Amino acid sequence: MDGTLLNSERKITKRTQETIKKVIDRGVYFVPATGRAVNALPEELKAIEGIRYGIFSNGATVYDLQKQEVIYRNHFDPKRALELIRCLRPFDLMISISQGGQSFGERIPMEHLDYYELDENTREIVRGSRKIVENVEDHIIETKNTIEKMTLIFRTMEERARVWEWLKRFDDIQYSSSLPKNLEISKRGCNKGSGLMHLAKILGIKRENIMAFGDADNDREMFEQAGFAVAMENGLEEMKEMADYVTDTNREDGVAKAMERFILGKDVT
Structure with a gap:
């Protein structure tokens, strides 16, 4: 959603909201696909019936x-x-x-985001999507719940590149990026x-009938699976090269314009 459905103010415009309602009225499933946890779903989307x-x-x-309720999980x-967290501490x-549908960040680094x-x-x-805990390891031990994903924020791109290479030693994980650093x-x-x-599969929808929107590295596999991939003009060059269309x-309102053109059959300006 960030960099795709949401604008630079992290809002969904009125035009996009109205277009979503129209495609739903056409019988199309509109499905947010995001790196966010469910609790961080924007209120504008929660308000749209369908x-x-x-x-x-x-x-x-x-x-x-x-x-x-959760209908599929891979945690x-x-x-x-x-x-993994203990290996990453150095x-x-x-x-x-x-x-559990919520992102958790540690108090001390969250209070010192300027450092990064x-x-x-x-x-x-980062500030708007995380609930504060003292220590994520202690939180995991206390709750005993499965973990949807782990997110790392770096001060430098050099440290990010170092960890990217270091993580290649593990064959039971995969990793991507949705934001700088x-x-x-x-x-x-x-x-x-x-x-x-x-x-x-649950809904009985064929791959060729799926349109996917994206801008970042964590959209790559979704582009590979969808019948029609739409990249944002503000997206990574690699994503635009993968796409069937660049909006x-x-x-x-890039998302709205593409839906208007390819689903609603409108001339778009």
Whole structure:
């Protein structure tokens, strides 16, 4: 959603909201697919009747928003999550986790976000999406719940590159990025694409009838699975090269314009 459905103010414009309602009225499933946990779903989307399902935490959780229940999950067990977090502690980074539909960040690094020299947009996303705990390991031990994903924030791109290479030693994980200076770690085989195809199977929808929007590295597998991939003009060059179509930026109602053109059959300006 960030960089795609949401504009630079992290809002969904009135035009996009109205277009979503129109495609739903056409019998189309509109499914948010995001690295966010379900609790961070924007209020504008919650208010739209007909948005029944969502894919969260990069495909770790597929959620029935109407029944408020998980219909598919691909999570880390607590023991494995703890092992990975403890291995990552020597690096210069901030660790947060997504668990039970909520993201959790540690108090001390969250109070010192300036240390990580994040751009304003990333800083606001981090602040607005995490509940504070003292220590994520202690939280995992106390709750004993499975972990949807782990998110790492780095001070420097050099440290991010170092950890990216270091993580290659583990064959049971995969990782991607959705924001500058971050890495998101999931179980091997867990991504937006796998979550999308599990939901498609449940709903009886063929791959060729799926349109996917994206801008970032964590959209890659979803683009590979969808019948028609739409990249944002503000997205990574690699994503635009993968796409079947490149729409306008997230600041210019790019998602709405593509849906108007390809679903509603309108001339778009």
